[in-house]
Amino acid sequence: MKKLRMMALLCLYFPCLSYAQDHMIQDSVMIKTPQGHTLSAVVVRKSGALKPQPTALMFFMYANTAQSIREAKYAADRGYVGVVADTRGKRLSPDTVAPYENEVVDVNAVISWIIQQPWSNGAVGMYGGSYSGFAQWAALKNPHPALKTIVPYVAAIPGQGLPMENGIFLNANYQWAFYVTNNKYVDNGVNNDHARWRKMRAEWYRTGAAYNKIDSIDGTKNPWLQKWLSHPSYDSYWQAMVPYGKDYANINIPVLSITGYYDDGQISALQYLKDHYQYNPKAEHYLIIGPYDHFGAQKGGNPLLYGYQVDPIALIKTREITFDWLDYILKGGSKPSILKDKINYQVMGANEWQHAPSIAAMSDKRLKFYLSRKKEDNNYLMSTTLPSKNGYHEQIVDLADRHTTNNDYYPDPIIKEELDRENGLFFITPPFEQDMSVNGFFSGNLIASINKRDMDIGVVLYELTPEGKYFQLSYFLGRASYLKDATKRHLLTPNKKEKLLFEKTRMVSRQLRKGSRLVVVLNIDKNPFAQINYGTGKDVSKETIRDATSPLQIKWFEESYIEIPIKGKTP
Structure with a gap:
């Protein structure tokens, strides 16, 4: 009672x-x-x-x-x-x-x-x-x-992790705006229509249409995407x-x-x-x-x-x-x-x-590895000593090419038997002589010159195990023109040697055994999963395949380096 x-x-x-x-x-x-x-x-x-x-x-x-x-x-x-x-x-x-x-x-x-x-x-x-x-x-x-x-x-x-990462708009979460705004609850049907979104990405990539037309290719207006695209920098809209x-x-x-x-x-x-x-x-x-x-x-x-x-x-x-x-x-x-x-x-x-x-x-020190031109099999050796400041690796990327894609960075699966070597530059360290761990964020300073005004960069870090398998540790994806300042775009000067420092990578901790090596893959991002930066300096969301004109030509200078946070004895 x-x-x-x-x-x-x-x-x-x-x-x-x-x-x-x-x-x-x-x-x-x-x-x-x-x-x-x-x-x-x-x-x-x-x-x-x-x-x-x-x-x-x-x-x-x-x-x-x-x-x-x-x-x-x-x-x-x-x-x-x-x-x-x-x-x-x-x-x-x-x-x-x-x-x-x-x-x-x-x-x-x-x-x-x-x-x-x-x-x-x-x-x-x-x-x-x-x-x-x-x-x-x-x-x-x-x-x-x-x-x-x-x-x-x-x-x-x-504005920093989604819908764009380090200045690059991503397609992975494209349908999210529909998912949460189509009704008072959630629209599981649209969120789970994976075939629709695969088709949209593939067709957009194939045609080379402007990124701000991707919703036209889908056939349904995406007003939230369009609003977000009007704020390509981390400006006051996002900061608020x-x-x-x-x-x-x-x-x-x-x-x-x-x-x-x-x-x-x-x-x-x-x-x-x-x-x-x-x-x-x-x-x-x-x-x-x-x-x-x-x-x-x-x-x-x-x-x-x-x-x-x-x-x-x-x-x-x-x-x-x-x-x-x-x-x-x-x-x-x-x-x-x-x-x-x-x-x-x-x-x-x-x-x-x-x-x-x-x-x-988390780490005892940061190992600095330079991107030397010395070869070992199908890799370039990374060096702990500064190579020539005038030497460089040349990479040419045809941004109009739709038969191939660049920058395989997503860690699924985490452990790979072999890496896709159709494009990109591959660098490897000597084998580690002691057990140690990679702890924290890797970073780098890429010294480069290009024939255009901008580019989207991908850097992937792997462990090559003593058994010969590639264990993905971390990656970086970012637009060169936003590396200095996420709030304001700074375009590159064509054919000028520039410093491109990056640090917004993914934290990792992984025990490396004696005999393990580190592998760095350096590439340009060009695939159906994100904006394509054609390098004109215009708003990237408005560029089309017609802006590709000549291929992107990059000189990656040997004085470029990657820094790895290490705990334990070092070689």
Whole structure:
């Protein structure tokens, strides 16, 4: 009788409340923002929770009531009020959805609503992956005093990881705008129509049409793509969506980031971390990273990843770690045991976790390898001593050619029996004389001259194992004209020797055995999976195959070098 009276009282104050087993569930909560918009949310509490509690908040683009209830129930079972709020325009919201554009104000509006509720103790922690990871950082553009911590997994940065990477628009996520804006939930039919998107990419590549006409080839207008293409630099449009520059100095709450070596969006997830420490050296920002892809990192990994059998110790439980962290910050619990230091990384091939106070401290030194012209079989040898400054490798790429593609960089499978040698330049180190590990981000300084005004560069890093297999470690993909400054394009001067420094590669940790070698593949990006840069200096999205004119001619000078972060004895 006492429980029934309590339920009746709750229903008086919360008309959308339902009682399911041990949980009080509100699945149709409507939240008014100060700007006059309406968001929907799911709120779940444990039935016996009578005192105010901290809130575990997820901000969610992929509206699904049943999934949101499951997520919020898990939080309630861990001693929180579980709240899953939908992006403006999704689920029950009557407004229009605008991906990435409103989260800075909307997430904080939800937090303000939460702390006004009688069940809130005034403390909020956020968590979640990909878009939900982005939403957490969006909230920190203007930090809310009630937001005490965030746990972003594989967090996206619009404009830096998608829809473009290092200045190059990618096709991998082309259908995403339709997927999340076609209706109030998600359009699985369009998202899973892989044949349609393969056909579109192939036809666009075959015809050499301008990139901004790719939706015409598909037959359906993509207004979001067109809007994004009007911002090819990381300009104020993108900068307004997440913290930028000195904004990070104001972020003083603890952060736990989780991502993977093979997460497509890793450069975004780790850019947040690098910027946070750059502008706030005393930041309490922890990282967990291992052999995970974009979806694997959000659950803790898969035993088999793109053909690679991961070390057993690499498999973790992301959600459990998340709520252990929330307990640590919001309830005075113990820090998750995996967090031995700020940077916590699984060393592939060693079946162990290692820990460092910073990314730089992951390695003992950086080995510098120059791109010499000395040959060994079908490779060029990389040298630790500076070769001639006047020597160079010549590469010619016919940008009008549609019979071949350039730059096979995607790590699927991770382990290859042989590399595609139809094009590109291949460089190899001498065999390592001791066991050691590659830990961190590789980088480079490419000294080059070209006959055009721009080019898109691909650099792929492999381990050649003693057994003769190629284990992909990391890669770089980027536009030469954005290497100096992502916010402003700096075109190259034809036939002028230029320094092209790059560092936004993917972090990796891999144990190398004695006898292993490193292989670097240097190429130009030309394939159906991204914009094609014809080098005229015009807006790349407006260039067509008619702009190819003469082939791209590159001189890669021998003084170019690649730097590899190494831990352990070196040769």
